Amino acid sequence: MKKHNFSAGPSILAEEVLDQAASAVLNFNNSNLSVLEVSHRGDDFNHVMNTAKLLVKELLNIPQEYEVLFLQGGASLQFYMSALNYMGTHNTGGYIDTGTWSSKAIKEANKTGRSITISSSKDKNYNYIPKDNYISTPIDYLHFTSNNTIYGTQFHKFPQKYNLKLPIICDMSSDIMSREFDITNFDLIYAGAQKNIGPAGTTLVIIKKDTINFNKLPSYLNYHTHIDKGSMFNTPPVFSIYVCMLTLEWLKNKGGINNISEKNNAKANLIYQTIDNNPLFEGVVEKEDRSIMNATFKLKEEHAGLKSQFENICHESGIIGINGHRSVGGYRASMYNALEIESVDTLCQIMNYILKKS
Amino acid sequence: MKKHNFSAGPSILAEEVLDQAASAVLNFNNSNLSVLEVSHRGDDFNHVMNTAKLLVKELLNIPQEYEVLFLQGGASLQFYMSALNYMGTHNTGGYIDTGTWSSKAIKEANKTGRSITISSSKDKNYNYIPKDNYISTPIDYLHFTSNNTIYGTQFHKFPQKYNLKLPIICDMSSDIMSREFDITNFDLIYAGAQKNIGPAGTTLVIIKKDTINFNKLPSYLNYHTHIDKGSMFNTPPVFSIYVCMLTLEWLKNKGGINNISEKNNAKANLIYQTIDNNPLFEGVVEKEDRSIMNATFKLKEEHAGLKSQFENICHESGIIGINGHRSVGGYRASMYNALEIESVDTLCQIMNYILKKS
Numbered sequence: 001m002k003k004h005n006f007s008a009g010p011s012i013l014a015e016e017v018l019d020q021a022a023s024a025v026l027n028f029n030n031s032n033l034s035v036l037e038v039s040h041r042g043d044d045f046n047h048v049m050n051t052a053k054l055l056v057k058e059l060l061n062i063p064q065e066y067e068v069l070f071l072q073g074g075a076s077l078q079f080y081m082s083a084l085n086y087m088g089t090h091n092t093g094g095y096i097d098t099g100t101w102s103s104k105a106i107k108e109a110n111k112t113g114r115s116i117t118i119s120s121s122k123d124k125n126y127n128y129i130p131k132d133n134y135i136s137t138p139i140d141y142l143h144f145t146s147n148n149t150i151y152g153t154q155f156h157k158f159p160q161k162y163n164l165k166l167p168i169i170c171d172m173s174s175d176i177m178s179r180e181f182d183i184t185n186f187d188l189i190y191a192g193a194q195k196n197i198g199p200a201g202t203t204l205v206i207i208k209k210d211t212i213n214f215n216k217l218p219s220y221l222n223y224h225t226h227i228d229k230g231s232m233f234n235t236p237p238v239f240s241i242y243v244c245m246l247t248l249e250w251l252k253n254k255g256g257i258n259n260i261s262e263k264n265n266a267k268a269n270l271i272y273q274t275i276d277n278n279p280l281f282e283g284v285v286e287k288e289d290r291s292i293m294n295a296t297f298k299l300k301e302e303h304a305g306l307k308s309q310f311e312n313i314c315h316e317s318g319i320i321g322i323n324g325h326r327s328v329g330g331y332r333a334s335m336y337n338a339l340e341i342e343s344v345d346t347l348c349q350i351m352n353y354i355l356k357k358s
Numbered sequence: 359m360k361k362h363n364f365s366a367g368p369s370i371l372a373e374e375v376l377d378q379a380a381s382a383v384l385n386f387n388n389s390n391l392s393v394l395e396v397s398h399r400g401d402d403f404n405h406v407m408n409t410a411k412l413l414v415k416e417l418l419n420i421p422q423e424y425e426v427l428f429l430q431g432g433a434s435l436q437f438y439m440s441a442l443n444y445m446g447t448h449n450t451g452g453y454i455d456t457g458t459w460s461s462k463a464i465k466e467a468n469k470t471g472r473s474i475t476i477s478s479s480k481d482k483n484y485n486y487i488p489k490d491n492y493i494s495t496p497i498d499y500l501h502f503t504s505n506n507t508i509y510g511t512q513f514h515k516f517p518q519k520y521n522l523k524l525p526i527i528c529d530m531s532s533d534i535m536s537r538e539f540d541i542t543n544f545d546l547i548y549a550g551a552q553k554n555i556g557p558a559g560t561t562l563v564i565i566k567k568d569t570i571n572f573n574k575l576p577s578y579l580n581y582h583t584h585i586d587k588g589s590m591f592n593t594p595p596v597f598s599i600y601v602c603m604l605t606l607e608w609l610k611n612k613g614g615i616n617n618i619s620e621k622n623n624a625k626a627n628l629i630y631q632t633i634d635n636n637p638l639f640e641g642v643v644e645k646e647d648r649s650i651m652n653a654t655f656k657l658k659e660e661h662a663g664l665k666s667q668f669e670n671i672c673h674e675s676g677i678i679g680i681n682g683h684r685s686v687g688g689y690r691a692s693m694y695n696a697l698e699i700e701s702v703d704t705l706c707q708i709m710n711y712i713l714k715k716s
Binding site: 002010033076077079080114194202216221222240318 | 361363365367368369371376377379380381383384390395396398430432434435437438465469550552558574592593594597599601624676678679706
């Protein structure tokens with residue numbers, strides 16, 4: 001039975017991508033070699049790396065003054081690395097705290113300098129996006145998380161570099177490639193691949209090349225090392241980058257970000273309307289800040305008895321990955337690019353069916 | 359035509375491993391999901407991670423006081439991370455300099471403290487392993503590279519912790535899993551996977567758990583973070599670790615390290631005998647320090663005219679990856695675990711054929 005994969009990440013990939021990836025594990029580009037055993041210095045992989053970078057630039061409309069990198073260590077290493085590279089005169093980073101991932105970024109910033117929390121939605125278990133981001137202290141940069149996988153909130157309007165006159169750093173791990181945005185608002189964007197870019201194992205970094213080069217930084221932790229070496233400072237995660245390339249090609253063939261964004265909106269509208277129209281369920285976060293990628297919802301307390309019935313039918317229908325994160329509870333439907341609206345529809349039909357039967 | 363893959367890394371993997379890997383990209387454990395789209399928190403991947411760790415422990419006979427980790431960022435990040443974690447009272451690491459990779463480790467150590475070069479073979483373009491490693495200055499640890507991929511040298515006798523009364527750190531990227539050794543001689547071993555462990559994308563770390571925990575280190579760069587979280591501090595490179603597990607299973611089924619070590623010795627004996635008995639060629643390094651993994655050799659200067667003939671026949675015979683590194687020149691045959699002796703034999707036959715025809 002086909003699975004409806006709502007996993008939060010690593011997450012669903014397109015079937016075409018998986019077919020091509022499996023075939024390249026056996027025979028890559030008709031070389032009679034597996035993509036797993038070719039040199040990263042060879043022409044075939046060079047072509048993969050360049051194509052993947054070009055596709056990122058093309059899909060996101062990235063101007064020349066930015067570089068695209070494929071690194072390792074996930075957003076978790078970027079939390080520290082971004083602070084290490086962007087702390088300047090004030091030795092202080094400004095952070096908008098919208099949940100677990102922002103908090104982790106703050107923790108790592110404090111390992112290399114100081115952090116100031118500009119605003120936070122911690123008072124309501126992060127169920128909204130703070131709108132008032134007044135900055136009263138001198139800071140070197142502003143950092144925020146564009147989409148909060150765990151809570152299901154998303155910035156629908158970004159803090160503006162033009163107003164703030166500050167470098168803006170954004171963790172876009174869970175919504176990059178899902179909607180159009182103006183890259184020139186940002187100095188640094190990073191994103192673990194395992195949502196909309198490809199499989200786990202690589203981290204996409206988009207960086208304005210004129211960032212200060214602090215020569216004394218450890219080589220791996222200095223963005224300029226990777227800019228200078230074209231993401232080949234060390235042996236790159238060859239297969240992960242290859243599957244990212246395939247996924248980006250798939251996205252381009254699907255009509256690019258504009259097109260996928262419409263599809264993503266349709267999926268989100270469907271599930272949120274179902275939640276709002278179904279008296280058994282309720283959404284977890286403020287409506288205006290709802291994430292297009294991760295819809296969080298619960299059975300209302302008075303209907304908690306329907307839990308196992310709902311979950312059993314989901315299980316029988318091939319739905320996986322909808323358990324909410326332990327810090328929120330309830331359910332979370334992650335609807336990344338590769339998820340078809342039919343999967344969302346299956347979930348919604350089950351929610352409606354439970355209502356009819358109850 | 360079957361390729362004889364002598365690449366230095368990423369390098370040849372066993373055919374059975376590639377078949378299983380390709381099949382799991384399409385359908386992992388009969389889950390109707392790809393191994394690329396399952397949650398790293400799910401039972402299936404937990405089993406992979408645990409099995410991979412257990413196989414490392416079993417194959418290398420690792421006692422309880424050590425932990426096995428699968429990280430990211432390659433040896434290149436370990437150069438810095440090992441120094442950061444092991445610099446102590448003396449703020450000084452001692453290094454045996456046996457070439458490019460040792461030099462890079464020294465460079466990164468200097469980013470967090472001081473390094474002292476205990477001995478070096480730089481005087482002869484790293485064509486031997488320094489034997490006199492007298493330590494005159496107080497240091498916190500001794501670091502060396504067990505096998506030097508680029509030059510083709512290898513430690514056949516390790517510096518002994520018992521004599522030195524110091525933590526010993528070893529970069530075993532290119533010869534781990536190729537021969538038996540006593541793990542208790544080491545406090546920290548690290549190795550990029552892409553030679554004998556699996557594909558590129560993950561770094562094996564074997565660490566004595568009682569190493570000091572400097573709490574203030576950046577989380578990703580602190581070994582204790584990964585010990586505490588069982589290599590799941592951040593999303594691990596799922597597929598790379600899965601293929602490592604398959605490769606380690608393959609190695610166990612082949613009779614383990616003892617058995618593969620005999621095969622590796624046979625391959626090395628074959629090529630070195632061929633080099634020594636063939637007046638057209640010469641080895642690059644001191645005989646007593648020759649690497650079992652990477653054999654470096656050249657056409658003697660007076661026979662340089664045979665270069666294109668030799669290379670053409672190699673190419674026609676499906677041999678790939680034997681060009682020497684630019685800092686050494688000539689040829690390098692990397693003979694990792696998965697390379698069959700038939701491939702070495704093919705190369706040797708060509709060398710003999712050239713002699714007969716010349």
